[in-house]
Amino acid sequence: MTSTKHLRHRNVQRDGPRLERKIDKSRTKNSDSSSKLVAIASVLVTILLLAGYFRYQMYLREKIKTPLYAPTMLAKDSTSAKSDPERYWGSYRPNTYFGMRTRTQRSPVFGLMWLNQFTQQMPPPIRHWCDQGDRLRRYGWLKHDGVNFGVQEIVDSDFMLTTSFIKRAGGDHGGDWSANITATSTNKERAGLVSLMFYVALDGSGHVEPVISKNGQRINSINGYSPELGHYRLSFPKSTSNSTHKHNYLITHATGLDKLKEAMMNGIRVEAWDKSRRVPYFVLGGRQVPIDVEDGSNFVVFQVTTELPYTLEVMYESGSIYERPNRLQGEVFSSLLAQHVSEFDKKFDEKFDLKSKAFSQSQVDFAKAALSNMVGSVGYFYGASLVQSVYNEEPVNYWKAALYTGVPSRSFFPRGFLWDEGFHNLLISKWDPEISKDILSHWLDLMNTEGWIPREQILGDEARARVPDEFVVQRNTNANPPTLILPLQRLIKSMLDSDKEKDKKFLKAVLPRLQTWFQWYNTTQIGPKRFTYQWRGRDGHTNKELNPKTLTSGLDDYPRASHPTNDEYHVDLRCWMALSAGLIADISKSLGVDGAEYAATHAVLTDNGLLDDLHWSEKKQQYSDYGLHTDKVRLERPKPPANLQPGQRPPNMNMDKVRVVHADPELGFVNAFGYVSLFPFLLKIVEPSSPKLTRILTDMRSEKHIWTDFGLRSLGQTTPLYNRYNSEHDPPYWRGALWINMNYLALGALDFYRKTPGPYRAQADEIYTELRNNVVNNIYSQYMRTGYIWENYNDKTGEGKGCHPFTGWSALVTLIMAEIYD
DSSP: OOOHHHHHHHHHHHHHHHHHHHHHHHHHHHHHHHHHHHHHHHHHHHHHHHHHHHHHHHHHHHHTTSBOSSOOSSOTTTTSTTTOGGGTEEOOOTTBSSEEEESSTTOOEEEEEEEEGGGOOSSOOOBOBOOGGGOOSEEEEEEEOSSSEEEEEEEOSSEEEEEEEEEEOOTTTTOEEEEEEEEEEOOSSOOOEEEEEEEEEOSSSOEEEEEEOTTSSOEEEEEEEETTTEEEEEEOOOOOOOSOEEEEEEEEOOSSGGGHHHHHHHTEEEEESSTTSOSEEEEEEEEOOOTTOTTOOOEEEEEEEEESSEEEEEEEEETTOOOOSSOSSHHHHHHHHHHHHHHHHHHHHHHHOOGGGTOOHHHHHHHHHHHHHHHHTOEEEEEOOEEEOTTOSSOEEOOOEEEEEOOSBTTTBOSEEHHHHHHHHHHHHHHOHHHHHHHHHHHHTTOBTTSOOOSEEOOSHHHHTTSOGGGTOEETTOOOOOTTHHHHHHHHHTTTTOOOHHHHHHHHHHHHHHHHHHHHHHHHSBOSSTTOBOOOOOOSSOSSOSSOOOGGGTOTTSOOOSBOOTTOBOHHHHHHHHHHHHHHHHHHHHHTOOOHHHHHHHHHHTOHHHHHHHHEETTTTEEOEEEEEOSOEEEEOOOOOTTOOTTOOOOOOOOSOEEEESSOOEEEEEOOOBHHHHHHHHTTOSOTTOHHHHHHHHHHTOTTTTBOSSSBBSBOTTSTTTTOOSBTTBOOSSSSOBOHHHHHHHHHHHHHHHHSSSTTHHHHHHHHHHHHHHHHHHHHHHHHHHSOOOSEEOTTTOOEESSSSOOSGGGGHHHHHHTOOO
């Protein structure tokens, strides 16, 4: 009998390998499970990383169209009839010769069109949008207070229109307004025949329904409704004029506000003016609403064709006013208008006091017109800019937003421009600080989370229709001079020591936005060395430009380094940064907030020793940009290949001139003397005791450099690119012409240095007096000669150049006349 011990031993021997195999299998299973877990974990980590990556990429793509996370400057309803009834209605359509709208997103719009019947042109030349191509002798506001009224003159070929409007508060939707359009002949040989057309057009939901006269020829009134305005009536009282006149109308549907003139043209037919049917004239064709339009009419036009003189009265009356003391027409209109004109004249004298400075009445009227065209051209826009960052393959829409802003030119630039607006508000803030603060607040509320503000605001159908496609997209790498700092300095000066809650609220709202704006510049526009800055956006690859433009600087074709690289840095941007840092430090101190970083930055950027080390050219004794540069460049026509056989035609090739470099560029100062060289002086950074100040003043007064009998030219005559074309089709812009914004800064700096203790006060004073006289006399004489204030002025003749009317920063002539610089 086998013992138990022996059996146990035999079992162990027999089962051992089997047990080891089980253990190995278990280990293998565990190992496989671990591998699978590792693989799963790896996949999960990869998925999480990819998700994080895509989420981050989405964040980068969305960042450009994400508003800054900070309290807004304006409340959501700040422009509503309830919050601001006085400025709810206005002539906020600067792109039109005369138009009215409210400060709401989808306001119905009202406006004037006209045509001269006897021009023998087909199609007839209908005037609507301000257009240099219309070749009007002159047009512009003579008096406009920005709130209550405006009076404008428009001189066409042989007749003149005077448009005037007044407003009266009441009800829940901004009250009533009335307009008078008076047409008078300027041709002694014939009275002329003119059609005046006044319209209402919807820009959203609502309805308009005309009330037609019994004979079916005339619109007596238009009853309308919109969510913004509630119920309203637009009336056309019967004229008391003895002039022969006939009525017509158009009721139709326009596909957009940018298509109103097109819809009008589609509704025109020809009839006979005289009984013998020999004299044709153009009339509107009545009700013409397309059958396939479900919403019905959204565009109604009243037309009167008349011999001259004639006055058309238009009355807008809000349905929310139930009791009126009278209607705004006839003597009531004339009396109230006269009252507003008197108040305007009194306020103008108090603000600018030009009569005490020995100006004639004609010169004072000119200054009033300059101011009135500035405030009368303030517009209200709504829409979304088209923007793009390096993270967006295609342009995307910015968030939809409103913009209340001045415009540089009603005819050519009827929209908001960032660096222009700072100069505009130097004048507007003096006339009406509340309007200016509202404008600046609208601009600052356009800041995105990066701290970037698109430099050109193309908002709404009418604005978009006037801009070529290649200029529509705004890129967030590109800056513009932060000129909003200039009017903010003046507005905030009185607030810094104020105890008013309203002022403190404004300062608290503006500070984080200015800080974010500054940091955006301080990261995206930083230069290659410490305390240097560089305008981004220059094209280093083009061969079509003599000197690649620096559009972001605002000075477009002003000569910079001939070969753009990351090694260049720009003195004007450095000065703008110094100014910005100083203002932020002042506001921080006023609010009891730590602004030491900004105060230190301001101290560094205004340190004359460091400024001189970085930007003073010992060779030319001037402040200069630095970069890879040569003056030896020319535009030349490409030559055909040299290896052509006799009789062989050259291949098709682009024959536009290209840049040819005749000497290798070198790193160094770009010694082009002009506006950029003056920036440390213009922004009052140069110490009053600095010997460099007298050198700047001496060169400024030199006729071989930038001095003329009409003002300071943009680029010195001894500079190689003076008045040179930048491309075959790109004439000089900032290469010699006189610009009023820069002359204003120069006069402000001269005024500062002539009043500040220092060895060069007398020199500054003498130049100041002469320069001020030159600038004022030339702008005034050109206005009297041409009827317009111009974009810039010829440095040889003083003649107005560029677009007109240009009552953006050129209207600063009013401040120059009044000697207001701070």
